[in-house]
Structure formats: structure tokens, C-alpha cells
Amino acid sequence: MDEIVSLENVSVYFNGVPILEDINLSIKQDDFLAIIGPNGGGKTTLLKVILGLIKPSKGKVKVFGKSPEEGRKLVGYLPQYVSFDPNFPISVFEVVLMGRYKGVLQGFSEEDKNAALNALKIVGMTEFKDRQISELSGGQLQRVFMARAIVREPKLLLLDEPTASIDPEMQKTFYELLQKLKKKMAIILVTHDIGAISVYVDKIACLNRKLFYHGLKDEGLEKLKEAYGCPVELIFHGIPYRFLEGHKD
């Protein structure tokens, strides 16, 4: 099975307002795709459609050939915001273990616990496993939620603005982690970080209610302007100049 996610003519309306219109998207097994676009362009909504958290008003969604609710067993998810009470009585290890949930009345096995420890090792948080989550910094929390996303060894990883809340030094480590993970799973990354895209990502999709481009990144960056509806500042890593177009009007 080569195609793991397919969206056909998907539209989402909230109270009659279009959020996504006529989206066609196909994700393959070894894709590393970045979705870029302005705020309110529907990027998070698109991820939630793939996860089955939002039902499309029109169109068909298949995840691993099944409905999103079925297919998401193979999907890991790192949300942009996790709204929780910082004093919630739960430890780092327990948060990660939750990602291994199998079903009602099914406890966590030794295998699940080992997987949780392993995921914490991958994100470099092993020594924090017994900490209560209120004792962590923003960047550390982000790594814990990352461990929670990969603990079930997903075949597809959805990341929503993963670098927005961490400092630049951590961002590099984070992208290096993704480089390792992409050998084992397809990755869809929603981001504003165009610099990182130019270095690490293979394909891009430009989304502003409609999908403006979907394909290899080199041709796609040109199309950014169309998606944003306004010139975009592009700063390429390793390229010693800034690319900034003026407004047309």
C-alpha cells in the first residue's frame, strides 16, 4: 500500500463559512510534507480532518485505506496547543503511556511501558520521567508531547506548529529528530518556519482555504505568494541573501 492518506474534494464549513474548499491531497508512505499558509488558512483543520476529529462537510477521506477513525490507530499527533491544567496530577511517564491506549478494560503491558521509556529516550527526556508535568519548561513539555505522539510507533506523524514554542537551539535538535523519524514513518508538518522547510522537508503544500500547490518544494516555494495573497519573506538556510518581493500594487 503506497498511498496512506487520500483526500478527495474535501470541504469543511463551520456555520456556513468555508474553512477548507475542495481539497485533494495524497500522502505516500515515505513522504515528508510541510503544509504552509497564513493563520486561519485551515492548516490545523486539515490535520483534524485526517485524524477524524472534524468530519468534512463534503468529500472523501481515507487514512490507510480506512475511515479516519479506523486509520488513526497508525497515526501519531502533536497538537499545536494542549490545553490542560498545569497542576494536573500526572507524571511525564503517565502522559506518554497514554499514547499506548488500546481500549476499554485493557491495561498497559510491560511492552507498553518499555515503549514509553523508549519514546522518552528518543526525545531525550528519560531523566524527567517521574516529574510532575508542572515542573517542566515549555520546550520540555513539547518533547514529552512528542514522545506521546511517537510512542505507538505510528506510520504517519502529524505535527502542528511543533517549533512555535521552542527556542532556536532546540529547533535544530527537533528537526534532526525528524530526520531520524522519517525513515520509519511519513510526516506531515504544519509550520511557519520556511527556513526549516528548505533544509529538511521534501514536499510542500500551500494552503489558504484551498490547496494552492502540492508537490516538490523547489517549485512550490514560488507559489507561496499565491497562497498567502501577499509577498512572503523567504530566508533560506545556507544561502547568503534574503529574497523579498515587493507588493504588486
Place this chain on the structure above:
Amino acid sequence: MIEIFQYEFMRNALIAAILVSIACGIVGSYVVIKRIVFISGGISHTAFGGIGLGYLLGLNPILTTIPFTIFAALGIGIISKRLRVSEDAAIGILWAVGMALGVIFISLSPGYAPDLFGYLFGSILTVPPFDLIVMLFLDAVIVIVFLLFYREFLAISFDEEFSRVVGIPVGSLYLLLLCLVALSVVVLIRVVGVILVIALLTIPAAISRQFVYNIKKLILLSIFIGMFLTIAGLWLSYILNLASGATIVLVLGTAFLLSSLFKR
């Protein structure tokens, strides 16, 4: 202090205090960490309708209150999640409608309504043995449901969206949790009454969570603190000759204040 337990009503009161603390420790911990204190307050006030129904039908009000609070819990849960009504509006509506029904039922029932004040404000010294058995049974149900589903309850309290992603039936389990709140309201009514129930459901857990950061420890500490403070309130009300339910609530409130100051 020991000699007061030679009276049967005191022994019953002590058993009631213990049964109440178990329900409060388990359910109250989730009420506090999931921040459903006011939903629980709504459910407890709606219970007055069930008490009125008991008077009207000539049945034990504790028994008629069980289906009534379950219905209220499901009503608040379903209305706020499925309809375009905000949760606090749903709570407010059911709260008032439940109490109004209770008043109508009582005014329709023949004769004078004995013990009505006890159902409103609690009367731990007059809990009949049959009601203790009902409370024991409800406690058992609460403990069993908790043991079966504590993982899911913790997950949906922490992060609903992620719980949905990993396949937890979030909607059904939330309703189940509200039903546990409903059952614990019934356990508590005899001791503190519908109006003061919310104090026992929140204060022991609110005190405990300042000191422990693990759900199992939180529940155990809440049960222990609930037991200690309820019995202390019972004893104080006996020696000072004050209303038992209100004294227990004031002891709980004072303990919360002191623990917050101490923790600061």
C-alpha cells in the same frame, strides 16, 4: 470522645461519615481535576426534585433520587455537548427546574413533609440503617466503575482531544463520570443535604491536591482527609449542639483555608 459512640445513632453517623468520604475521595478528585465543580453543583440541586418525587409517591426519597440525579447528569452532559447551549446555561436551567419540580411535588403530596430540612441541609445523626445500606451499595458501584475506568477518566480529564485520537470513547465516558457524580450526590444527601453537597465533593480533593501530584495518592489522601474532617465536624456539632451538616461544611472550609495558608 469515645463514649459518644455508645449511642446507636452516633455509630450510624460514624459509618455514614466513612461511606461519604469514600465517594468524595474518588469522585471528588475527578470533579476537582476535571473542573466540573459547577456541573456537580447543578446535579446535586436537581436531586431535590427526586426527593420531592419520593414524598409524592410515598417512597424513600433516597431511592427516588437515584434515577432523578442520573437523569439530571445525562441531561446536563447531553444538552451541553450536543445542542448549541453552553454548559453553564445547561447547568443553570436544570438546577432551577430540578428544584422547582421538587417544590411542586412536595406541595402536591398529602400532609406535612417530615425531614425536609434534613434533606436540604443534612442530618447525619438521623441516617436510618436502610439508607446506610443504600449508601454502601452506591459506594460499591462507584469503586467498581472507578477501578474499571480510572485510566480513561484520567485521560479525558487531562486532554480530551488526544484521548479521542487514541480511541477513547470520550463522550460516553464523560457521561459515565457525571453518573458517578450523580450517585455520589445521593450518598452525600443524608449527611450534608442537597445544598451543601458540593462542599464535600470539592474540599477534601482541593486540600489534597496541594500536597500530592498523583491521582491514586490524591484519591487516598482525599478519602482520609474527608473522613477525618467529617468526623471532626460531627463531634463538634455534638458538643456545641449545632446543625451537623453545616458544622461539617464549616470544618471543611476552615481546613481548606488553613491548608492554603500553610502551603503558601
